[in-house]
Amino acid sequence: MKLFKIIKRLLRLLFSLAALAALALVYMRYIEPNWIEVSHLTVGADGLEGRYKIAAFGDVHIGMGKDEKELEKLVELINGEEPDGVFFLGDLFDDYSKYGGDAETCIKILSGIEADDKIAVRGNHDVGGGAQWIYPELISSCGFTLLENDRVVLKNGITVHGCAESLYFTPDIGAPGDGFDILLAHEPDVADGVTGVELQLSGHSHGGQIYIPFLLDRILPKGAEKYYKGLYEKPDGGLVYVNRGYGMSLAPLRLFSRPEITVVTVEGK
Ligand SMILES: [Fe+2]
Numbered sequence: 001m002k003l004f005k006i007i008k009r010l011l012r013l014l015f016s017l018a019a020l021a022a023l024a025l026v027y028m029r030y031i032e033p034n035w036i037e038v039s040h041l042t043v044g045a046d047g048l049e050g051r052y053k054i055a056a057f058g059d060v061h062i063g064m065g066k067d068e069k070e071l072e073k074l075v076e077l078i079n080g081e082e083p084d085g086v087f088f089l090g091d092l093f094d095d096y097s098k099y100g101g102d103a104e105t106c107i108k109i110l111s112g113i114e115a116d117d118k119i120a121v122r123g124n125h126d127v128g129g130g131a132q133w134i135y136p137e138l139i140s141s142c143g144f145t146l147l148e149n150d151r152v153v154l155k156n157g158i159t160v161h162g163c164a165e166s167l168y169f170t171p172d173i174g175a176p177g178d179g180f181d182i183l184l185a186h187e188p189d190v191a192d193g194v195t196g197v198e199l200q201l202s203g204h205s206h207g208g209q210i211y212i213p214f215l216l217d218r219i220l221p222k223g224a225e226k227y228y229k230g231l232y233e234k235p236d237g238g239l240v241y242v243n244r245g246y247g248m249s250l251a252p253l254r255l256f257s258r259p260e261i262t263v264v265t266v267e268g269k
Pocket of ligand 1: 059061091245249
């Protein structure tokens with residue numbers, strides 16, 4: 001009789017644990033990946049006239065749980081912010097060579113992003129997975145100017161630098177100017193090799209994607225081990241903002257690391 005009670009309790013415990021695990025999995029697969037945060041940040045810029053509104057997004061990883069419907073949502077959220085500039089931080093397709101969906105429709109949807117300036121850099125997934133040669137064409141079909149160790153000066157005098165993907169190539173942005181310099185770099189840890197940039201925008205880490213603080217050493221990818229989410233200030237006063245990305249890699253799951261679009265207002269002072 002006693003043994004029967006113990007077995008009954010054990011079975012009840014196992015059932016509760018299995019139900020909890022199933023609930024957690026549903027949350028990680030269907031709730032958090034679609035619970036998008038549009039975060040806002042204001043940065044002062046000496047000598048800038050007026051303001052410049054940026055919407056930064058990255059790590060879309062099309063094909064890994066993000067397809068046409070989610071892309072439409074992304075474009076709607078970005079356009080809803082009415083940004084002056086939209087900056088893409090890299091990782092367009094998760095693995096372009098294996099993507100079984102309608103890539104052309106995805107490109108068409110993303111080309112609906114509206115802004116005066118649309119600028120992009122390359123992420124590691126825009127090199128691997130057969131993307132190395134076709135990424136420049138894909139991203140320019142979406143209306144973006146691709147910067148790889150190059151820069152553009154915007155109408156208001158802000159310089160936007162884009163560095164080459166740092167896990168495969170050597171980033172080199174040259175000397176920043178005297179005005180307000182923004183660096184777009186897929187891997188945030190590039191920050192430690194750069195001085196004189198007022199604001200760096202990066203992605204790559206997905207904020208950990210499945211964010212378990214005591215496992216961070218194992219979770220964070222190379223290139224995002226020091227700077228991995230949110231805002232940092234470097235000793236030279238430069239700011240680094242790491243966006244958590246829109247999509248996912250390795251598995252279509254997120255935990256305590258909601259997808260993010262970052263809206264940065266650069267305000268003249
Ligand atoms: Fe990524």
